[in-house]
Amino acid sequence: MTMLDPNADELPPIPGKRYFTIGEVSELCSVKPHVLRYWEQEFPQLQPVKRRGNRRYYQRHEVELIRTIRRLLYMEGYTIGGACNRLKEEKGKRGTDDSKELYEKIISELSEVSGLLGP
Numbered sequence: 375m376t377m378l379d380p381n382a383d384e385l386p387p388i389p390g391k392r393y394f395t396i397g398e399v400s401e402l403c404s405v406k407p408h409v410l411r412y413w414e415q416e417f418p419q420l421q422p423v424k425r426r427g428n429r430r431y432y433q434r435h436e437v438e439l440i441r442t443i444r445r446l447l448y449m450e451g452y453t454i455g456g457a458c459n460r461l462k463e464e465k466g467k468r469g470t471d472d473s474k475e476l477y478e479k480i481i482s483e484l485s486e487v488s489g490l491l492g493p
Contacts, residue, residue, distance in 0.1 A: 385402065385403065385404060385441060386401070386402055388402060388434060388437050388438070391434075392433065392434075393423070393431040393432065393433060394431065394432045394433075394434075394437055395429070395430070395431065395432075396410055396411075396422075396429075396430045396432070399432045399436075399437055399440060402437055402441075403437065403440045403441050403444055404444070405440065405444055410430075410440065411430075413440070413443060416454050416458065417439075417443060417457075417458060417461070419439060419461060419465075420436060420439060420440065420443075421436075422436055439461075442461070443457055443461070446460055446461075
């Protein structure tokens with residue numbers, strides 16, 4: 375796999391670090407740094423921390439998001455607008471699923487507590 379081959383199926387594993395520089399993200403996601411900077415403008419979910427001298431530091435969830443964006447654009451053929459819409463749809467579904475699981479867990483815990491307290 376070459377570093378910037380958008381058709382490469384295998385991406386390196388994401389190390390267990392808290393922050394990644396734009397160069398590290400570029401290698402981890404096989405995307406050039408100028409493309410990452412462009413995507414920041416197009417995808418509002420992508421907001422790396424900026425520190426001294428406007429240096430960007432990405433967190434793990436952002437690296438995973440970039441990999442998803444890369445897959446949508448390069449592998450699945452979405453346009454930028456289409457990829458934005460798809461990410462919004464996925465977030466909506468994920469939020470609904472997370473809420474449902476949380477409610478079910480709370481109900482289960484309340485039932486257990488109710489059983490301990492008796493009639």
